[in-house]
Amino acid sequence: ITMAATPFLVAYAPSVAGLLQRLPLPQAVKKGSYHLRGPAQIKDKNHLIVVGFGLNGRNISRAARTSGIPYLVVEVNPDTVREERAKGEPIFFGDATQEAVLRHLHIKDARVLVIVINDPAATRRITELARKLNPKIHVIVRTRFVREVEPLFQLGANEVIPEEFETSVEIFARVMGKFLHPRHEIEKFVSEIRSEGYGMLRSLSWEAASCTEFSHCMPDIELVSFRVEPGAAVIGRTIGQVEVRKKHRVTILAIRRGSEFIYISGQRLLRPMRQNRKTLSKTDFSPERKNSWTPLKSYCLD
Structure with missing residues (x-):
């Protein structure tokens, strides 16, 4: 009989315990004989x-x-x-x-x-x-x-954080980083799927931007892509005038048009972003500078 009753007792144990806690029973009965005492x-x-x-x-x-x-x-x-x-x-x-x-x-x-x-x-x-x-x-x-x-x-x-959801978000954010999507796009992606829910992952249609060959050629360099949006302060200025290396510890390496890389000089002008163009930059992410690093407001070269 006790073996047959055990599954039911286990299932209803929390409810029974809660009921006993509300009854006017002695504290010794409610707490048990071997409870750990906390500060009064x-x-x-x-x-x-x-x-x-x-x-x-x-x-x-x-x-x-x-x-x-x-x-x-x-x-x-x-x-x-x-x-x-x-x-x-x-x-x-x-x-x-x-x-x-x-x-x-x-x-x-x-x-x-x-x-x-x-x-x-x-x-x-x-x-x-x-x-x-x-x-x-x-x-x-x-x-x-x-x-x-x-x-x-x-x-x-107020907030519920499911492990499988956050894991999928983190993995895909890292994938986007490896395919050199700009940081602001990755952050926007993460914010949107967290606000709209897990189903958004099934309907995403992000433009592929492969840079596998370039990464293989320079495996020790961390690459980040930036864009120049309309109205950016750097438009019409040369790379040398912007002084990205001096101000941000960033070295601009190349322009990418589709799968083609165009290597640049300090005299090249910065222009607004056109479709499928990105800048590849080598950045200094040393621990002492990581928290103070400032993005270049989505720059790109034309």
Whole structure:
């Protein structure tokens, strides 16, 4: 009988546990005999709550700590909680699907809740419960599949990040970079598919722009393409006058017209972009300059 009842008990365990938490039972019954005790008071307000302390949870916590953002973590693995608390991590043992746990983390005073666990049912329950307890909290959820996005939005999530979606976006953005699409086009592509949804990937029609042979000839050089749009400040000036190397640490290598490369001199004038023309540039992406590097506002040579 017990073996036959086990699947049903497991399926309804969260609901039963939630019901027991709401009943006027002694705390010893609600918490169990071997629960991990957290600090009596949590004084953080306007803070971040991280549910789950796997790889994503650790990275979010590290970023919050580095940025000076007050945060609390809740985790169901007692060994992880003991180890990390000994290191000074503000981590608590508990099941975030339970209202009492979220209240203990002062969810009513929290600004952001990030859910990074691998249990879809628990993720939905936490999202719904968090929205109920704090209608103003910003809920960010990491999930595995795109099909889980809409139900989470309906339950109250503000942002849902599906792993398979972000992986596909990142891969295709890198592919576009290898085919020398300008950076602003790649950024526009990423923004559009994130705003319009995963289905956009199935209807994209980007113009191919192969530069395989050139890349093979200079494998150690990182190439970036730029365009000159109508009205750009560099129109009518020569490459030497623009001083791209001096100002931006960028060396203009060639003009590309279709599959043909035209090598240039400092006396060539910059003109507005015409279809199928791009500039190939060698750029300095050293760590100390990467954050201060400024694009040339989509330049191209004619």
